Amino acid sequence: MPYQLLSQKAVYCGKAFTVDSVLLEFPDGHQTCYDLVRHNSSVTIVPLDAEGYVFFVRQYRLGAGRELLELPAGVMETGESAENCALREIREEIGLAAGRLTSIGQAYLVPGYGDELMYFFMAEELTENPLHPDQDEVLKIERYSIQEAYEMAEQGKLQDSKSLAALMLARPALMAK
Numbered sequence: 262m263p264y265q266l267l268s269q270k271a272v273y274c275g276k277a278f279t280v281d282s283v284l285l286e287f288p289d290g291h292q293t294c295y296d297l298v299r300h301n302s303s304v305t306i307v308p309l310d311a312e313g314y315v316f317f318v319r320q321y322r323l324g325a326g327r328e329l330l331e332l333p334a335g336v337m338e339t340g341e342s343a344e345n346c347a348l349r350e351i352r353e354e355i356g357l358a359a360g361r362l363t364s365i366g367q368a369y370l371v372p373g374y375g376d377e378l379m380y381f382f383m384a385e386e387l388t389e390n391p392l393h394p395d396q397d398e399v400l401k402i403e404r405y406s407i408q409e410a411y412e413m414a415e416q417g418k419l420q421d422s423k424s425l426a427a428l429m430l431a432r433p434a435l436m437a438k
Contacts, residue, residue: 262288269297277336298375304347305334305423307365307431308355308384313438315410316355316387317424319401330403330413331421332428334379343367343380351384352392355402360386366430370423381427383434407435 265286273280278300286292308316315332322329335350337343344362352358363383370377394400405413413419414428428435 262290264288267292271299272296296374298371298377300375300377301336301339302343302378302380303334303336303370303423304343304350304380304382305332305427306347306351306359306382306384307332307427307435308351308357308359308387309407309435309438310387310404314404314406315435316351316357317403317405317410318354319403320398322421325420328401329421330419330424332424334423344382347380347382347384349392351387352390353394354398354400356389356391357384357387358390359384360388363434365427365434368426379423379426381430383431407438410435 267284267286269281269283271279272282278298281297281299283295283297284292285295310316317330318333319328319330321327333351333354335346335353337346347362348359361384363385364380365383366381368379368381369375370379410428414425419425
């Protein structure tokens with residue numbers, strides 16, 4: 262007998278996510294109640310310019326209680342494709358449009374209690390084409406060589422998990438440059 266969803270009910274609805282109370286029956290017949298954080302899918306982008314530099318943004322993150330250095334990223338709007346979200350987000354966050362966008366993978370952020378699926382992309386052939394950033398984003402754009410990006414990751418200077426995952430997925434392509 263497979264896992265069986267017995268019930269699911271929203272118990273909290275916020276601006277960024279919803280929390281459902283879920284009753285799940287296991288194959289052996291026992292039942293357990295879980296909290297499931299429901300969140301739209303999202304994207305993280307590795308923007309690489311023609312000179313071999315990767316663009317990052319530094320921004321304040323409430324959960325960390327400080328600014329973190331991250332790759333550009335964002336949440337998909339309802340009905341928006343991952344590709345369109347990635348193209349929009351790099352324009353909003355670093356003011357550049359991608360002439361070439363390549364999918365490099367996807368992963369669940371916290372599958373033990375959340376359903377958010379993140380899509381990872383490399384963006385190349387960058388040209389200036391800014392969009393206005395979100396009102397709640399104060400971003401500082403920083404640019405690092407590929408080598409510097411991996412050194413920061415290895416030295417623990419990058420503490421954003423989605424950025425670390427994106428760099429790992431992009432490593433074969435970036436190291437070939």
